[in-house]
Amino acid sequence: MTKAINTPTTNTIPSGRNIAEALSEAQKMVDLIKTPEAEVTDEERFWIAKSTYQNFADHLNKGFLEYRKSVTETKDAALTDWRGEGSVLQDVMGREYIDILGGFGLYSPGIRHPKIVAAAKAQLDRSPQYSQEMLDPLRAQLAKVIAKLTPGDIQYGFFANSGTEAVDGAMKLAKLYTGKSGFISTLKGFHGKSLGALSLLGKAVYRKPLLPLLNGVRQVPFGDADAVEQSIRHALEVGDDIAGVIVEPIQGEAGAIEPPDDYWPRLRQICDKYEVLLIADEVQTGFGRTGKIFGVDHWGVAPDIMCFGKALGGGVIAMSGFFSTAKIWKCMEPNPFMHTTTTGGNPIACAAALAQVTVLLEEDLAGQAAEKGEYIKTRISAMKEKYPGLISEIRGRGLLLGLEFPDDEIGYKVAAGLFSRGVLTAGTLNNAKTIRIEPALNIPYTLIDEVLERLEDTLKNLE
Numbered sequence: 001m002t003k004a005i006n007t008p009t010t011n012t013i014p015s016g017r018n019i020a021e022a023l024s025e026a027q028k029m030v031d032l033i034k035t036p037e038a039e040v041t042d043e044e045r046f047w048i049a050k051s052t053y054q055n056f057a058d059h060l061n062k063g064f065l066e067y068r069k070s071v072t073e074t075k076d077a078a079l080t081d082w083r084g085e086g087s088v089l090q091d092v093m094g095r096e097y098i099d100i101l102g103g104f105g106l107y108s109p110g111i112r113h114p115k116i117v118a119a120a121k122a123q124l125d126r127s128p129q130y131s132q133e134m135l136d137p138l139r140a141q142l143a144k145v146i147a148k149l150t151p152g153d154i155q156y157g158f159f160a161n162s163g164t165e166a167v168d169g170a171m172k173l174a175k176l177y178t179g180k181s182g183f184i185s186t187l188k189g190f191h192g193k194s195l196g197a198l199s200l201l202g203k204a205v206y207r208k209p210l211l212p213l214l215n216g217v218r219q220v221p222f223g224d225a226d227a228v229e230q231s232i233r234h235a236l237e238v239g240d241d242i243a244g245v246i247v248e249p250i251q252g253e254a255g256a257i258e259p260p261d262d263y264w265p266r267l268r269q270i271c272d273k274y275e276v277l278l279i280a281d282e283v284q285t286g287f288g289r290t291g292k293i294f295g296v297d298h299w300g301v302a303p304d305i306m307c308f309g310k311a312l313g314g315g316v317i318a319m320s321g322f323f324s325t326a327k328i329w330k331c332m333e334p335n336p337f338m339h340t341t342t343t344g345g346n347p348i349a350c351a352a353a354l355a356q357v358t359v360l361l362e363e364d365l366a367g368q369a370a371e372k373g374e375y376i377k378t379r380i381s382a383m384k385e386k387y388p389g390l391i392s393e394i395r396g397r398g399l400l401l402g403l404e405f406p407d408d409e410i411g412y413k414v415a416a417g418l419f420s421r422g423v424l425t426a427g428t429l430n431n432a433k434t435i436r437i438e439p440a441l442n443i444p445y446t447l448i449d450e451v452l453e454r455l456e457d458t459l460k461n462l463e
C-alpha cells in the first residue's frame, strides 16, 4: 500500500443540495457494482477505498473511524469491505483476512454459501417483494419449517428484518396475550437498540441518555433464577405486573456468558408458577451457533416465545422473526394488523432463510460448532498456561466463544496483533477486555489452525 486512503480531501463539499451530483455519484457506484471483479481497475479500487473513508467522515459517523481496527491499525490505508467467501474476507484493495468475527453471528453458514446465494438469486428473478395483498408462499412455508425446527409447541410466527424488531414484536405479543405490561431482563443483556428493545438492555451507557424508556422493566443478574423470582414477587407486591421474562440462552454481547445448568429449567418453572411468558432471545444463539440448533436445546427447555435474527437469513440478507404457540398467538387473530411490516419476511429473505435451514441440517452446522468450539477451547486453554498473564479465560459453547484478557489494553493488543497477521476479530480500542470468537460454523480446520498459530505468534510477541 503506497497511496494514502485516510487523508480527507480538502475540496469536497460535504453538504448542500446538488441533484446532478446525486445522480452521477449514484451512477458511479452502480456501474462499479456491475463491473466484473477482474475488470475493476486499480484506480477504481483506490477511488472506492478513499471515497468510502471520506464518506464515513462526511456522511455516516466520524466516530467509527477512531475505533475500528480496520482504520486505526492500518495506518493510512483503511480496510474497505468488498468481497468474501466462506471464512475469508477480501478488502477492496485485495488484502485477505480470515474472518473469526463472523459478523457477530451473522455468517453462521459462511460468507456467500452457494446454496443460499442461489436460492436468493433465483427468487430475485421471480419476485423480489410482496404485492402486499396476495398470499405469499415462501413466508408461509418458512413459518412451517421454523415451527418444525423449534422445541415445544412453537407454531406461529412473524418475520421482520432486524433482531431488535423481533424483540419489539415479542414484547408486544407478550403484552397483548397476558394483558400485563412489565418485563424482566438481565444485567449486561443485549436485545437490540430500538426504543422497545433498548428498554430491556442491561447497560447504562446505552440506556441512560435516552430515559425514560418503557416502564416496568427490571434487570436482574444473568444466571440467577432466584433473582428472577424475587423480582416478580417485588413487582406483584407493589402492584406492578410482569408480562414476560426475556433472556439470551447464553449472553452474547456480554462476552459469551453461560448460565448455570439449572437456570433455564428453573426459569421455565418460575414463569409457569407466576403465569409470566418465558421469552428466549435466540437472535445470536439460534441456528447452530452454540452447538445445538437453538441455545435453549442445551437444557431441553421450551420457551413461550422465541426471537430469531442474524444467521436466520443465512448471512445473505437481513432477516428476523419471533415465534410462539398457537395458544398465545390467538390474541393476534382478531386484528392481524396489530403488528405489520412492509418489508419484513420479503421473498428474497425467505428464500435465503429456507436455504439456510437446509444448509444447517445437511451440513450439521450445530454439530460442527460443538466440535470445533471444543477444539478451539482446548488449544487456547493450553496457550493460557504457556503464556501466563495474557489470557484470563476462554469460555462459551459451540462457536460462541469469549476470550477474556486481564484488561482492555492487553485485549486490544491481541486483537490488533491478530489483525496485523490477517485475522479479523472483534475488539475495538475502547472495548477489548473480552473478544468474541464467532467464525462461520463450517470454518475448515486448516483455517482454525492457521488462526491459532497466528494467535500464538501474537502472544509470543507480547510476552
Ligand SMILES: *Cc1c(COP(=O)(O)O)cnc(C)c1O
Binding pocket: 161, 162, 163, 164, 165, 167, 190, 191, 192, 193, 248, 252, 253, 281, 282, 283, 284, 285, 309, 310
Ligand atoms: C444482535 C442481537 C440483537 C439485535 O439484532 P439487530 O439485528 O442488531 O437489531 C438482539 N438480541 C441479541 C441476543 C443479539 O445478539
